[in-house]
Amino acid sequence: MDYQSNKNNSGILLLDKPKGISSNCTLQHVKKIFCAKKVGYTGSLDPLATGILPILFGPATKFSKYLTNSIKKYHVIAQLGVMTTTGDLSGSILQNRSVHTTDLHISSILKSFVGTIEQIPPMFSAIKYYGVPLYKYARLGIVLPLKKREVIIYKLNFIKYINNFLEFTVSCSKGTYVRSLVQDIGRRLKCGAHVVFLRRIKVGPYHSSQLVELSNLYFVENKNINQIYRFYLSGMLRTFLLPVSSMFLKYPVIKLFHEDIKNFQKNTSIPLLKMYKTGLVRVITGINSIFLGIGIITKLGILIPKCVLIS
Incomplete structure (x- = not known):
């Protein structure tokens, strides 16, 4: 099914990833539905996980790093006293331990994780080791000497603790594995967790x-849908897509006119006539406010294109 009406899809689909399938499997479903030739996602979610899986279409894919590097927030429930091979429900139970803790103790432990911490990625993950995903080694029973990685926990809010089930939210940097975080919390509580x-x-x-x-x-x-109605439906699908510019609405705006628009699209630096604060900016056309891309303003008042949208 190759519909001409869908070949120019561009934008971001904020998909609620279903439980029980991988992020890549979800992507393939979406790619087929949209008949998209160029599509990708940012930030893998475990099969167990649900929630925001940003899927980018067409020219929007070149902006994926800005979402990859952004802060993520998760709602988590962990069971204390039970450790599994994968760090979640999908694994086999390794050990059961008794739990002796209080809300106050848990709250104190959670606060100790806020800031820059070191994590060892789980073996059951998509991280590649010599080009092969770790989970493939793990399925063969191979345990590799993985290096610790620094991640940032911005906020960790305790919600409740009932019958060995701990509920909290966490805001964190890219590369953070919630499974590893939960396992570390379990170790700190001396009972294990998944x-x-x-x-x-x-x-x-x-x-x-x-x-x-x-x-x-x-x-x-x-x-069974006829081609005329299918064409109509394909147009409806595009209404689910958010514009690329929605990623950057909190950025300062720079408006360009005439030759400066062409220069920006050619990735040519542009001297600005008035002074702006240094840093990343959202660049739009001055007349009709069309999003052109992202640039950075230097201390010398020069606008340097960083990522240009050419649809």
């Missing part, structure tokens, strides 16, 4: 209230 519920509720400027469910997209795959 993830039983994980939902990503915020990525950069986006939050869970903006999500589109995969089931809302499936209607277009109905092979």
Whole structure:
């Protein structure tokens, strides 16, 4: 199914990843539904996890690093006293321990993780070792000497603790593994722990209230729909996409006119006539406010294109 109407899709789909399938499997479903040739996602979610999986189409894919590097927020439920091979429900139980703790003790332990911490990535993850995902080694029973990585925990809010189940939210940097965090919390509590519920509720400027469910997209795959109606449906699909500029609404704005627009699109630096604060800016056309891309302003008042949208 190759519909001409979908070949120019560009934008961001904030998909609510279903539980039980991988991020890549989810992507392939979406790619088929949209008949998209160029599509990718940022920030893998475990099969157990649900929530925001940003999927980028067409020229939007070149801006993926800005979402990859953004702060993520998760809603987590962990079971204390039980350790598994994977750090979540999908693994086999390694050990059961008794739990002796209080809300006050847990709250204190959670606070100790806020800031820059070191993590060892889980063996059951998509990180590659000599080009092979770690989970493939793990399935063969091979344990590799993984290096610790620095990540940042910005906020860790205790919600409740009932019958050995701990509920909290965490805001963290890219590269943070919630499974590793939960396992470390369990070790600090001297009882072990694993993830039983994980939902990503915020990525950069986006939050869970903006999500589109995969089931809302499936209607277009109905092979009995005639081509005229299918063309109409493909147009409806594009309404689910957010513009690339939605990533950068909190950035300062620079308006360009005439030759400066052409120079920016050619990745040519532009001397600005008036002074602006240094740093990243959202660049738009001065007349109709069309998003052109992201630039950075230097101390010398020069606008340097960083990522240009050419659809």
